[in-house]
Amino acid sequence: MDSVETTFYLQAAGHTLRARKVIPPGKSLRDTPVLVFLHEGLGCIELWRTFPETLSRLVGLPALIYDRYGSGGSEPLLGGYSGNPFCREAEVVLPDVLAGCGIERPLLIGHSDGGSIALQYASRFPDSAVGVIAEAAHLFAEDLTLNSIRKAVTLFEEGNLKEKLARYHGERTDAMFHNWADIWLLPENRNWSMEAVLPHITCPLQIIQGENDEYGTLAQVEAIAAGSSGRTETLIIPECAHSPHLQAPEATLSGMAAFIRSLCS
Secondary structure, three states, X not given: OOOEEXXXXXXXXXXXXXXXXXXXXXXXXXXXXXXXXXXXXXOOOHHHOOHHHHHHHHHOOOEEEEOOOOXXXXXXXXOOOOXXXXXXXXXXXXXXXXXXXXXXXXXXXXXXXXXHHHHHHHHHOOOOOOEEEEEOOOOEOOHHHXXXXXXXXXXHHHOOHHHHHHHHHHHHHHHHHHHHHHHHHOHHHOOOEOHHHHHHOOOOEEEEEEOOOOOOOOHHHHHHHHHOOOOEEEEEEOOOOOOHHHHOHHHHHHHXXXXXXXHHO
């Protein structure tokens, strides 16, 4: 039998979010580890492509993928965020999502900003996560990060990036993009760092990054590995940029699957 995939909507932190669950035969979202995918700042369910379904099938575990507020098919973003959006997503929204889906044993897989949210959640709720896979996560702002975001702003305003994103975000595109870029580029966020939360992370942690990531150097990986309190392993993928799950899917699937099996054996 094949996995059953269902798209649905749920309420979390006062907003309507779109989600998709992938349920292998004989499994449910309850009483088993569940792969919970957290997308990048400009991402959504569709931009993961088929990666979540493939990984779910490989390891035989259910998966949940959802669009954050303002992205994909979720409720449009109104008025922007106030404060640190990583903290709100990790400490308010994600717990609501998990509770609404009956997920008690999340195994978080976060890409880029989603990886930072996963780390923040694991630090705030150290007894909850089975493990965290942080792919191209941001721990602090680097010149490389900010310069690449400035280039993205130029592509959005003068190139075809807006058109590409609108295929997935529709009327949400402008608000979603500018909220992401504007927060990163605020002068007061130049010295932003999550390093202080790392000692509170006690669950097993896998850190994945492309060798040529245009949004962060390997200093991000080194700092996460050095600062976390639990078991950590790193996977640096050669000839790969910011999205290993798309740019090097075989190596990324193999590495993630081995890590997940080590947690569930």
